[in-house]
Amino acid sequence: MTNLLSRPSPGTLTSIYRKLYSLYGPQGWWPGRSRFEVIVGAILTQNTAWSNVEKAICNLRAAGCLSSPARFHRLRAEKISRLIRPAGYCNVKAGRLKNFTTFLFKRYGGMPAKMVRIPTPDLRLELLGIKGIGPETCDSILLYAFNRPVFVVDSYTKRIFSRHGFFAADASYEKAQALFTANLPSDEHIYNEYHALIVRLAKERCRVRPRCEDCPLKGVKNVAKDTKR
DNA sequence: GACCAGGCACATC
DNA sequence: GATGTGCATGGT
Numbered sequence: 001m002t003n004l005l006s007r008p009s010p011g012t013l014t015s016i017y018r019k020l021y022s023l024y025g026p027q028g029w030w031p032g033r034s035r036f037e038v039i040v041g042a043i044l045t046q047n048t049a050w051s052n053v054e055k056a057i058c059n060l061r062a063a064g065c066l067s068s069p070a071r072f073h074r075l076r077a078e079k080i081s082r083l084i085r086p087a088g089y090c091n092v093k094a095g096r097l098k099n100f101t102t103f104l105f106k107r108y109g110g111m112p113a114k115m116v117r118i119p120t121p122d123l124r125l126e127l128l129g130i131k132g133i134g135p136e137t138c139d140s141i142l143l144y145a146f147n148r149p150v151f152v153v154d155s156y157t158k159r160i161f162s163r164h165g166f167f168a169a170d171a172s173y174e175k176a177q178a179l180f181t182a183n184l185p186s187d188e189h190i191y192n193e194y195h196a197l198i199v200r201l202a203k204e205r206c207r208v209r210p211r212c213e214d215c216p217l218k219g220v221k222n223v224a225k226d227t228k229r
Numbered sequence: 230g231a232c233c234a235g236g237c238a239c240a241t242c
Numbered sequence: 243g244a245t246g247t248g249c250a251t252g253g254t
Contacts, residue, residue: 029235046236052252053235088251092237134237154235170244199235 008166013183017190019216020197024204027196030144035112036069038145042137043096044087055086069110073101096132103130112145120148135173143195149188151180152195156202164217 032038040060044053060066060083065075072080081094101110107126108114115123120142127138135153142148153176162169167176184190201216 042235045234047234047249048236048251049234049253051234055252086251088234089236089249090251092249096237132237136236140235152235156235195235203235 008179008183010183013180016217017184017194017197020201021193023216024197024200027193027200029192029196030140032144034066035145036072037066039100039112039141040066040072040097042140042144043100043132044084044093045140046089046093046096046137048088053087056084059083059086069101069104069112072097073105073110092132099131100133116146120150123148124150139177143188143191147188149186149191151177151184151191153177153180154195154199157195157198160198160202160217 030038030041032041037057041053041057044056057066060072060080063083065072065080065083077091077094077098080097081090084090084093084097087093103126104110104112118126123146124138124142127133127141128135133141139150139152142150143152153173158169158171158176161167161176161179162171166179180191180194184194
């Protein structure tokens with residue numbers, strides 16, 4: 001019971017990573033001045049272009065709302081909604097941000113730094129328990145705000161790697177994630193760059209030329225043994 | 230005017 | 243469990 005179409009040859013995913021890294025270089029993810037700001041960005045970027053998230057974050061910064069979680073937590077949802085308007089879904093996201101800060105204060109006294117001592121699997125479950133934080137947002141927070149070696153699977157990753165036969169297009173989040181964690185060293189730096197590089201690749205090429213002949217992934221050997229679906 | 234963008238929750242079947 | 247829909251704005 002796997003959605004994997006084939007098991008990649010040893011080193012395949014590493015060589016793709018090297019290829020992308022040599023092509024694009026370090027991506028410098030995640031832009032954010034604090035753990036809290038990274039978390040806010042992770043929620044704001046749900047189904048939203050980062051350029052629009054930046055506008056919302058600028059508004060929050062200018063209003064002094066990101067100087068501390070406490071400051072943010074005191075804001076009313078209506079005010080947050082106004083400030084994050086450029087990021088879209090402002091009412092929904094204002095609620096989600098409030099859900100997170102409510103959790104943060106109830107569980108950790110409003111201090112993200114206190115979350116660093118929690119083991120990754122436990123922290124993951126806690127975050128997933130917050131309404132508005134799904135697998136991708138949760139893993140983005142773990143990786144980019146807390147430097148945990150958790151691979152983030154987004155729609156680009158699914159689209160690109162299913163097209164190249166690594167897993168079925170309808171593979172679950174966990175199955176897709178397992179492909180990477182099982183075939184890469186458990187290294188926060190690699191996961192950080194890999195995800196960012198996939199996004200870069202998708203934005204730069206695949207949207208324009210979905211079947212481009214010079215795709216960087218083309219020619220990378222994937223296939224060892226076929227396995228059942 | 231259509232489509233897409235660094236998702237998620239909820240209702241329905 | 244799978245699928246469809248609402249949520250919203252800004253750029254191309």
